[in-house]
Amino acid sequence: MMTLTEADKKQLKQKGIGEKQINEQIEIFKKGIPFVNLLAAATIGHGIHKFSDEEKKKYVSLFEENKDNLNLLKFVPASGAATRMFKALFQFLNNYNPANETINAYVNREKADIIRTFFIGVEKFPFYEAVIRRFVEKHPDFLNLPDHFQKYYFIKILLDKDEFDYGSSPKGLLPFHKYKTHPATAFEEHMYEAALYDESNGVAKLHFTISKEHNTDFDDEMEKISNRVKEKTGVTFDTTFSFQKESTDTLAVTMKNEPFRLESGEILFRPGGHGALIENLNDQDADIIFIKNIDNVVVYKYKHEVAQFKKILAGKLLEVQNKAFEYAKLLDETTPDEKKIEEIKTFLKNELNVHVKPDVDKYKEVYQIEFLKEKLNAPIRICGMVKNEGEPGGGPFWIKDEDGNISLQIVETPQIDTNNKFQLDILKGATHFNPVDIVCSIKNYKGEKYNLLDYVDPQQAFITTKTKEGKELKALELPGLWNGGMAFWNTIFVEVPLTTFNPVKTVVDLLKPAHQVKDK
Numbered sequence: 265m266m267t268l269t270e271a272d273k274k275q276l277k278q279k280g281i282g283e284k285q286i287n288e289q290i291e292i293f294k295k296g297i298p299f300v301n302l303l304a305a306a307t308i309g310h311g312i313h314k315f316s317d318e319e320k321k322k323y324v325s326l327f328e329e330n331k332d333n334l335n336l337l338k339f340v341p342a343s344g345a346a347t348r349m350f351k352a353l354f355q356f357l358n359n360y361n362p363a364n365e366t367i368n369a370y371v372n373r374e375k376a377d378i379i380r381t382f383f384i385g386v387e388k389f390p391f392y393e394a395v396i397r398r399f400v401e402k403h404p405d406f407l408n409l410p411d412h413f414q415k416y417y418f419i420k421i422l423l424d425k426d427e428f429d430y431g432s433s434p435k436g437l438l439p440f441h442k443y444k445t446h447p448a449t450a451f452e453e454h455m456y457e458a459a460l461y462d463e464s465n466g467v468a469k470l471h472f473t474i475s476k477e478h479n480t481d482f483d484d485e486m487e488k489i490s491n492r493v494k495e496k497t498g499v500t501f502d503t504t505f506s507f508q509k510e511s512t513d514t515l516a517v518t519m520k521n522e523p524f525r526l527e528s529g530e531i532l533f534r535p536g537g538h539g540a541l542i543e544n545l546n547d548q549d550a551d552i553i554f555i556k557n558i559d560n561v562v563v564y565k566y567k568h569e570v571a572q573f574k575k576i577l578a579g580k581l582l583e584v585q586n587k588a589f590e591y592a593k594l595l596d597e598t599t600p601d602e603k604k605i606e607e608i609k610t611f612l613k614n615e616l617n618v619h620v621k622p623d624v625d626k627y628k629e630v631y632q633i634e635f636l637k638e639k640l641n642a643p644i645r646i647c648g649m650v651k652n653e654g655e656p657g658g659g660p661f662w663i664k665d666e667d668g669n670i671s672l673q674i675v676e677t678p679q680i681d682t683n684n685k686f687q688l689d690i691l692k693g694a695t696h697f698n699p700v701d702i703v704c705s706i707k708n709y710k711g712e713k714y715n716l717l718d719y720v721d722p723q724q725a726f727i728t729t730k731t732k733e734g735k736e737l738k739a740l741e742l743p744g745l746w747n748g749g750m751a752f753w754n755t756i757f758v759e760v761p762l763t764t765f766n767p768v769k770t771v772v773d774l775l776k777p778a779h780q781v782k783d784k
Contacts, residue, residue: 266290266523272531279533280511286523289514289740293521297725299681303670305694306660311617311672312649312696312757315576323579324572330582331464337550338462340454341541341745342436342472342482342558343508349438349559349771350431352378353419362416378772383415385775390442395421395428434478436558437485440774443564443781450768451482452489453561459497460571461578462554469502472558473544476507506547512540514740516732524737532732539725539742542749546716548706552578555702555746559768562778566763573760577646577703580758584615585644588754589709592640595633605629608636616644616754619670643714643753647674647746648701648760658698658747660757661690666723672755674698674746678726696757699765700746704753724748 266286268276276283308314315323347354356379360370371380386392398421399406399414406414421427430438436454439447451472458468474482486503494500513533516524524532545553554574562570591608594600600608612618618639624632649660658676665671681687707713725748726741743749766778773779 271529275531278510279513280509281513281533286515290517290521290523292722292725292740293517293727293738297727298666298723299684299687300661300673300675300679300724301664302675302680302687302690303662303664305690305696306649306662306672306757307695308759311660311662312759313580314759315580320572320576323577323583324575325579326582327575327579331578334464334551335549336462336464336469336552336554337548338454338458338468338470338554338556339545339548340436340470340472340556340558341538342434342451343475343478344435344558345431345475346433346435346438347431349435349768350423352376352770353382353423354431356419357416357423360416362410362413365412367412367415378770381772381775385772386418388442388775388780389771390439390447390774391422391428391430392442394439394447398427434474434481435768436472436474437478437481440561440768441563441779441781449485449489450558450561451485452493453563453567454556454558455489455493455501455503456497456564457561457567457570458501458554459493459499460567461574463499466498467500467502469504469550471504471506471544471548473508473541474505479505479507506544508535508540509543512536512543512742514742516730516737516739519736519738521738524732524735527733532737534730534739537726537741538745539720539747539749541745542716542720542742545706545745549713551705551707552581553704553706554578555700555704557700557767560699560701560766562766563781565781566766566778569761570764573648573701573764574703577648577701577758577760580756581644581646581703581705584646584756585705587611587615588640588644592637592709595637595640599629600633602629605632605636608640612636612639615756617672617756618754621668639754641708641714643704643706643716643719643750644756645702645704645750645753646756646758648699648764649696649757650699650760650762650765652694652697653762658744659691659694660696660698661694665721671751672757673751674744676726676744676747679724679747696759697765698746699760699767701760701764702746719750719752721748721751724751 306312395418423431436451437449440450440453441448458470462468482505490501514536516532516534518524526532609620613620624635658674661673661675663671663673680691720743724743728739730737730739768774
């Protein structure tokens, strides 16, 4: 138990963090976090569905027939700044002096392929004209400067705090796509996309999780674009925002697992990562929720294909949800016979990927029914999976926990013991990648919301090493939103095409066809 000063207690109260929470986090640091125990990679036919054309049509029809009777919501984590997107450009500004060398010399010296690609396609970026206009305003003789000076100052204007300051801007408000009439932000593209599958009775509801400091910026953007999007789509938008809660901030500790104190004497807390957003998701009220990252958007001509697969996932969700609800209601209202109990077990195993241990068959009937109720009464998520083409990030695996429970999970590489040959071989054998393409249900058959915090696995948190005020510290990231944050959900994986996955991780990703209005 850590000893708290009066100032500490006041700090905790302001954040809404309890002393128990602090002591639990210190224990996590002391014990460390065990690696996930992989049993096998989820593959087609072994944890991942691959639908036929007939099945796809069936699921689209099922969704479209029911959507106007459902409360739909699109949930978009959008709080991140675009700093990492421009990492190579920041390095360029720090390491390049146009008075000393050419751009080519820098690219060769630093093996800076992103800089080379950036300038090859620079005129295709949606921000190109705006930066050039600003440049000419500031330096009327811009076109007379040597080429490498022009390029250096172009990036400087793009990133400088007093200029466009794109590195500090939220990714959702950056211009992503260049249309004839205007550059469109990722925020705007999410609205267009939502109109195609998140619309019920002419209204599309969206919820964005954003940073407090960008609240006004998002409000301004929404005011600017909402009429334009409504005119083009015929859909009315109900858009809401929330912030990551301060109560989800996590304690930072010294390398000796003692609370890290700033020079001011305050305890250092850090944002808990995207896993903190399970709280924001828990605050939503909808029958079906679509979850997608802010940077995974496409230009308008590709949106119908993306929307088609969202409908397929939603249709599959409705199919399994209807059956799960039917069985859950049956168990509440009657005492099923042995044949029906076996039928429900088969449904859990084959449709919801629930591992039913052999010893469950030995339970008394009343305990078997309790087990079935518990497994049926859980949130359901249908997760799209794309073929793995070497993208960094999580993937679908079968895992076994400390209690011997086997389940389907999305697992990140840092959760895996890559020094263990057996675990490494499973990782290398993975065929699919998680693009964060989730359609989920968070209510039971009575229409009551689950408390999503009850379905988090705290053992799937992350400990990382950082520095602050020149000193090393250990930081705690909460179980990722779609990793340990949804560990005890009923999970179904479905293969979706690579065309549905078009994230913008670095600025040059904007040059890919999915982000170009006209392919050249």
